Amino acid sequence: MKIKTIRIDASKCTGCRACEMICSAFHAEQKYSIANPKRARINVFKDEENDVYVPVLAGPYTDVECLGRNTVTINDKEYGECSFCRASCPTRVLFKEPDAPEIALKCDMCGDEPLPMCVKWCMAGALTYVEREEAS
Amino acid sequence: MAYGWMGSGLEVDLTAGTVEKKSADPKLYESYLGGKGINIKLFWDRVSPEVEPFSPENLLIISAGLLTGTPAPAGNHGCISYKSPLTKFFASSSIGGFWPAELRHAGYDTVVFSGKSPRPVYLWINNDQAELRDAAHLWGKDTKETQSLIQKELKNDKVQVLCIGSAGENMNTAATIQHGSTHSASRGGPGAIMGDKNLKAVAVFGTKDVSIARPAEFMKFCDIIMEKSESLRNYYSKKTHRTGEFAQEFMNWGVFGNVDKMPADFEHIEARQTEFVSKYLVREPACYNCPFKCLATIAHPDVGPVTLKCTSWWSFMCASKLLDLDFSVRCLDMCFRYGLDHLSAANRIAFAIALYQNGILTKEDTDGLVLEYGNPEVAYALIEKMARREGIGDILADSVAEAARRIGKGAEKYAFHIKNLEIKFHSYFSPYFAFTTAIGDRADTNCAGTGSMTPEGISFGMPIHEYVQRGFSPFPDDWEKFLYVDYSVNYEGLAEVAYYGENLKTLTDLLGICWNPSGFWPFTAIKLDSMLGLLSSATGTDFDEAQAFKIAARVRGLIQAYNVRLGLRRKDDTVPEKFFQQEVVGYQKKKGLKKLDHDKFEEQLDKHYQMKGWNNDAIPTAETLDKLGLSYVRQDLEKRGIL
Numbered sequence: 001m002k003i004k005t006i007r008i009d010a011s012k013c014t015g016c017r018a019c020e021m022i023c024s025a026f027h028a029e030q031k032y033s034i035a036n037p038k039r040a041r042i043n044v045f046k047d048e049e050n051d052v053y054v055p056v057l058a059g060p061y062t063d064v065e066c067l068g069r070n071t072v073t074i075n076d077k078e079y080g081e082c083s084f085c086r087a088s089c090p091t092r093v094l095f096k097e098p099d100a101p102e103i104a105l106k107c108d109m110c111g112d113e114p115l116p117m118c119v120k121w122c123m124a125g126a127l128t129y130v131e132r133e134e135a136s
Numbered sequence: 137m138a139y140g141w142m143g144s145g146l147e148v149d150l151t152a153g154t155v156e157k158k159s160a161d162p163k164l165y166e167s168y169l170g171g172k173g174i175n176i177k178l179f180w181d182r183v184s185p186e187v188e189p190f191s192p193e194n195l196l197i198i199s200a201g202l203l204t205g206t207p208a209p210a211g212n213h214g215c216i217s218y219k220s221p222l223t224k225f226f227a228s229s230s231i232g233g234f235w236p237a238e239l240r241h242a243g244y245d246t247v248v249f250s251g252k253s254p255r256p257v258y259l260w261i262n263n264d265q266a267e268l269r270d271a272a273h274l275w276g277k278d279t280k281e282t283q284s285l286i287q288k289e290l291k292n293d294k295v296q297v298l299c300i301g302s303a304g305e306n307m308n309t310a311a312t313i314q315h316g317s318t319h320s321a322s323r324g325g326p327g328a329i330m331g332d333k334n335l336k337a338v339a340v341f342g343t344k345d346v347s348i349a350r351p352a353e354f355m356k357f358c359d360i361i362m363e364k365s366e367s368l369r370n371y372y373s374k375k376t377h378r379t380g381e382f383a384q385e386f387m388n389w390g391v392f393g394n395v396d397k398m399p400a401d402f403e404h405i406e407a408r409q410t411e412f413v414s415k416y417l418v419r420e421p422a423c424y425n426c427p428f429k430c431l432a433t434i435a436h437p438d439v440g441p442v443t444l445k446c447t448s449w450w451s452f453m454c455a456s457k458l459l460d461l462d463f464s465v466r467c468l469d470m471c472f473r474y475g476l477d478h479l480s481a482a483n484r485i486a487f488a489i490a491l492y493q494n495g496i497l498t499k500e501d502t503d504g505l506v507l508e509y510g511n512p513e514v515a516y517a518l519i520e521k522m523a524r525r526e527g528i529g530d531i532l533a534d535s536v537a538e539a540a541r542r543i544g545k546g547a548e549k550y551a552f553h554i555k556n557l558e559i560k561f562h563s564y565f566s567p568y569f570a571f572t573t574a575i576g577d578r579a580d581t582n583c584a585g586t587g588s589m590t591p592e593g594i595s596f597g598m599p600i601h602e603y604v605q606r607g608f609s610p611f612p613d614d615w616e617k618f619l620y621v622d623y624s625v626n627y628e629g630l631a632e633v634a635y636y637g638e639n640l641k642t643l644t645d646l647l648g649i650c651w652n653p654s655g656f657w658p659f660t661a662i663k664l665d666s667m668l669g670l671l672s673s674a675t676g677t678d679f680d681e682a683q684a685f686k687i688a689a690r691v692r693g694l695i696q697a698y699n700v701r702l703g704l705r706r707k708d709d710t711v712p713e714k715f716f717q718q719e720v721v722g723y724q725k726k727k728g729l730k731k732l733d734h735d736k737f738e739e740q741l742d743k744h745y746q747m748k749g750w751n752n753d754a755i756p757t758a759e760t761l762d763k764l765g766l767s768y769v770r771q772d773l774e775k776r777g778i779l
Contacts, residue, residue, distance in 0.1 A: 014419070049284065049440070121362070123427040
């Protein structure tokens with residue numbers, strides 16, 4: 001089985017959100033006919049004040065909120081329980097179609113494209129693409 | 137709705153406390169495209185020239201560019217226009233970051249603020265809902281705290297905020313509108329207009345699409361730009377902040393392009409900045425959807441991360457003649473928090489120190505403060521006093537020109553400004569730099585001027601041949617006549633180069649494309665043909681160079697006509713007299729710079745006006761106005777006896 005991975009190097013992220021923009025444009029009904037980061041399957045978590053930038057890819061859909069949660073502390077600042085979560089879940093609006101919240105958004109690695117579009121547009125090298133074979 | 141535009145604007149009456157959504161006239165878009173173009177047209181129609189900057193009748197208009205929020209790389213800018221309390225003319229300040237794109241996603245191209253709120257408020261735009269909210273609890277808070285408090289209050293960390301700090305609240309004419317950690321609309325005092333209107337902030341969040349008419353074609357141009365960016369993006373950051381290479385150049389020009397010598401240790405600035413950066417640089421952030429990385433985040437051990445850009449590195453070191461990067465970062469952090477333009481603030485500090493050193497100001501005028509070079513505390517104290525309008529800071533808060541008038545005793549000799557706007561510390565002995573600054577629509581080339589801002593002219597001492605060969609030059613590749621001229625000494629061709637540069641710059645302002653990768657440097661990732669391609673495929677209407685530049689000329693002509701009614705004439709299109717009078721010494725002399733030649737300067741000005749279709753007193757002619765579709769302007773100027 002081919003495992004597709006996007007590696008995230010948060011220290012290289014410039015916070016430009018080109019990944020969000022191009023993701024939304026690529027996945028538009030007519031490719032590239034619109035741009036709208038709120039429809040993206042990737043989200044850059046940003047705290048400019050404290051120099052924290054973390055791209056988060058949309059993961060699985062869940063219809064109930066989770067019970068086991070965690071917080072993350074970076075440079076003495078504690079970040080909320082959902083800050084770096086990948087789930088499309090009832091507790092928040094992230095990773096859902098803005099006009100139709102019942103539709104969850106999930107990263108599909110841009111299907112057959114040679115590179116996921118977010119990786120292609122990430123000039124900073126914060127996102128890189130790695131493929132590997134794994135016995136199923 | 138036409139493609140490319142959102143089609144609506146918000147009309148905010150601060151006196152009545154009402155917010156109304158309005159559909160825009162498609163003709164407005166066709167004739168003025170976006171950004172600065174929309175702003176000046178609305179301003180012309182609604183604000184008579186007699187209106188005082190600080191009055192409810194003055195408007196503050198914010199428009200995103202036509203390509204803002206589209207996939208166009210660096211398509212992230214907006215334009216804020218107002219009658220400036222500093223220059224007293226119509227002025228525009230460009231702003232990048234994330235706010236302008238968010239406005240488009242909320243469904244709007246433009247927000248117009250009129251009137252004056254009886255108490256501090258902020259505007260909250262959430263898609264179709266927009267309301268004025270109480271801001272009493274935010275008044276007095278610094279700009280970083282304000283943004284974070286608003287995001288918490290609205291329970292949404294994706295909300296983008298424009299806001300003012302103490303400088304704006306106290307109507308300092310150098311007050312900026314701040315956004316994010318470092319982005320600002322500056323150089324004309326837009327923050328003071330917000331302060332006068334009791335408008336603390338504008339918060340926006342949107343989930344709507346920005347649409348493209350011909351997507352496949354549009355993306356082809358995006359790909360060209362991305363490919364060029366990959367080759368160029370490291371170059372800029374290396375030059376400006378990673379190595380301090382430019383620092384050396386700037387410092388050697390002396391205080392505000394003056395012939396004043398800098399202390400000897402400034403010879404080591406390149407090494408000092410390189411060392412400082414290697415120790416403290418933690419990130420090179422970018423604005424929305426931009427492949428460049430113009431900013432530099434410094435992890436300051438005391439004040440926390442501070443994000444700097446471009447010449448801000450050196451303003452305060454120049455003003456205080458103090459080689460100390462830690463000092464510089466602290467000053468900038470204060471300016472960002474107070475919402476104060478670092479260029480004007482540093483110029484005002486240099487002005488005050490010079491007055492003190494020459495006996496024009498004494499301890500009695502400065503609340504006991506000894507204004508001296510080399511002392512960081514002087515700058516810290518003056519920044520705070522200016523932001524709060526306390527003591528000497530109250531006088532400096534108006535402008536060096538106004539302060540010189542109030543102080544008298546020959547103070548004007550030390551007041552360096554163009555059309556009242558304080559000059560930067562660059563060398564105006566360069567004919568290119570002086571000329572392009574003089575003819576700009578805001579007396580300043582930094583983010584609203586023409587061509588690249590260098591003493592060497594187009595080439596900036598860089599290998600221009602190579603850029604041309606590789607297709608990176610912002611100017612037409614067949615410009616043999618101009619491309620290889622050293623404009624640090626030459627005048628011939630300035631009129632033409634400035635004419636092209638200004639059209640190009642104006643077009644980027646209408647499109648919302650950042651000027652930095654589109655024409656500011658002698659190497660550029662977003663060339664004119666790419667911009668025309670993006671414009672045509674976004675709107676579905678084809679534009680060639682002639683058509684696009686005609687719109688740029690219409691916008692520039694309209695701005696000129698507005699300001700001509702306020703008395704702007706050829707005499708104002710100049711630089712401080714000392715650059716024509718004083719002999720060049722030291723480093724600048726070694727570089728071959730000379731004092732400006734009055735006759736040659738004027739000769740180029742004649743030619744430049746002629747190219748624009750203006751008469752030799754900088755007034756657009758009746759024929760030009762008619763040709764540009766500005767007959768309504770011609771009629772107004774005729775009625776006033778100007779034409």
